[in-house]
Amino acid sequence: MIFKRIDRVKQVGYKQIWELQNGRVDKSQFVCQLCCDKEIIVSKVNGKFTAEDCKCRQEKEIKAKKEQEQKRYEQNIKSAEIREEFKGKTFADFKSLAGKREAKLAAMDYVENFDIYEKKGIGLTLVGKCGRGKTLLSHIIGQEIIKKGYTAINIVAKEFYEDIKVTYNNSNKNTSDLVTSAKLVDLLIIDNLNAERFGADEIDKLFIIINYRIENKKPTVINSTGDLDYLNKRLALDHVSKLIGKNGEPIKVGGIDMRAKQGELITDLRNKNISGLKRRLEDSY
Ligand SMILES: [Zn+2]
Structure with missing residues (x-):
């Protein structure tokens, strides 16, 4: 009944x-x-x-699960916190000036075709001098990948290594949570893999993670201020050849120094303000 x-x-x-x-x-x-x-x-x-x-129900469940994962990774990796200056940036914020266009196109293609690259574990290596926009570009990639429903973590190599060291000396914090998160996230972005400032232990620790990701077809985006020759000199040959085998040839981010450009704009603004101030002071005498 x-x-x-x-x-x-x-x-x-x-x-x-x-x-x-x-x-x-x-x-x-x-x-x-x-x-x-x-x-x-x-x-x-x-x-x-x-x-x-409906299939959208399953998609919603997957999306909710990914969002949870993303939160967990961000909690486990303190150095993954996105700095205020990069939050919400999109490709429109990266001006494709001379010397930067190729890198911007490669990054846009990487995001657009991430479904394919992700399945094959293909990453991207960006090289170029300081201030050319590698960090901005890789933060944009990370945020766009999250929008596509994947998890992505952006770490500064040196800070990440410091995080690992802290967890060794602090029983409250779990090193394996930190390292596991970096191994498992859909896209790991390592900013400033600048071998000049690294000791052997630091490079080894990072390459334990990078190797794991290569072997398990998980993509990694790497930024370095050194070019290929430089990386060849500083890293083990095996490391470099693995990276190229997985990410292809490094892509150069060249052109003007965006920080210097920013500095010029600030100087211009200040000079303009000061000359206005001068005029006002002269008028009042
Ligand atoms: Zn539906």
Whole structure:
């Protein structure tokens, strides 16, 4: 008796959804036009309504799971916190000036085709002098990849290594959480892999993670201020050849020094303000 009643209530609910899904309503108002955001798809067979899960339900669950993972990685890796100056930046913020265009295109392609690159574990290596925009570009990549529903972590190599050291001396913090997160995240971005400032232990620690990721087809984006020759000299040959084997030839981010440019703009602004101030002072005498 009670089952019958439940069934009847269910049938009424299904009927409404069926009418919505098979009616003439404007579907463009729904995020999922297959189920009109009901997360089930109702069919009518011999006057009886049956329902099955819409694929958007599964997609939502995956998305929620990825968001949780992302939070966990960010908690585990303190140095992954995005600095204020890079938050919310998009490719529109990276001016493709002379010497930077190729790198911008490579980064845009990387984001656009990440589904393919990710499956094969292909990353990207960006090289170039300080201030050319490697860090900005890689932060944009990271944030765009997260928007696509993946997890991504951006670490400054030196700070990350310091984090690992702190966890060795602090029993409250778990080194394995930190290292595991860096191994498992969908995209790991290592900023400033600047071997000049690294000791052997630091490089070894980083390459334990990089090697794990290469072997498990997990992509890594690497930034370095040294070019290929420099990396060849500073890192073990095996490391460099593995990186090239996985990321292809390093891509150069060249052109003007964006920090120097920023500095010039600040100087211009200040000079303009000061000359205005001078005029006002002269007027008042
Ligand atoms: Zn749906």
